[in-house]
Amino acid sequence: MNGAQRRLALILGGGFLVILVAVMIANAESTMSDLALAGTHETKAHVWVWEVTSIVAWLTVAPAIWWLIGHLRPPRFSWAVVLLLIVLASVPLSLAHMALMTVLRKLYYAAEGGQYLFLNRLSNPILYEFRKDFASYLQFAGLIAIAQWLFARVGETRHIPASPRILKIVDGAVSHQIPVEEIDHVNAAGNYVELAWHGRTLLHRATLVAVAAELGSGFVQIHRSRLVRRAAVRRVETDRSGDFTVTLADGTSLRGSRRYRDSMQG
Structure with missing residues (x-):
């Protein structure tokens, strides 16, 4: 009550x-x-x-x-x-x-x-x-x-949509407010990370570990230098070597390492 x-x-x-x-x-x-x-x-x-x-x-x-x-x-x-x-x-x-x-x-x-x-x-x-x-x-x-x-x-409680989680990205002189659920995958690039967002690639000065902590459990690491949003994954194909390929909803294919294969099953 x-x-x-x-x-x-x-x-x-x-x-x-x-x-x-x-x-x-x-x-x-x-x-x-x-x-x-x-x-x-x-x-x-x-x-x-x-x-x-x-x-x-x-x-x-x-x-x-x-x-x-x-x-x-x-x-x-x-x-x-x-x-x-x-x-x-x-x-x-x-x-x-x-x-x-x-x-x-x-x-x-x-x-x-x-x-x-x-x-x-x-x-x-x-x-x-x-x-x-x-x-x-x-x-x-x-x-x-x-x-x-x-x-x-x-x-009865009125359903109030939860505010989307926002990741603030500084890409050069431009600052973006990116909803987390719109990021498909993240790749490490030296002292930066590359975030795939609506067909664009945004460069953000941060480590992959720090970004993974901000993104939360909705993202999974499939390679030592790559994160992918779980909800964007449509297919996972495993090679004989144990490595695998992840296909996203937009058709993008990403390689994953067998070291992180269990994370895709969690």
């Missing part, structure tokens, strides 16, 4: 917590109002326990929803299949939510010396709870889909 993704995670996480708290407060107040209108006595503590345990249960199954949304998407599956699988997954996830929040509530009530009954006044409490869970599940799935989309966008 890069820095931008970490910042996004903090923003989304903070916003999500604020929304959860607001939803819990609204649900708790609405539940207490409904119970009062129905003439049912229930303590505020129990109502809040119901809300908190429900949220804790949803947060527990949230990783499964995250995995589901992350793996069920086009082009792996068509949109029709994705929607069908997401809807079908609501059943086991809702059951997991119900089971976990019931266990938590039973533990709380037992600590008080009481007993929690799962919607005992309803003829089909599981169906009743599933209808509520389905809406919450779709909200979680939608938020997770948006979060994953944002993470993917933030995680």
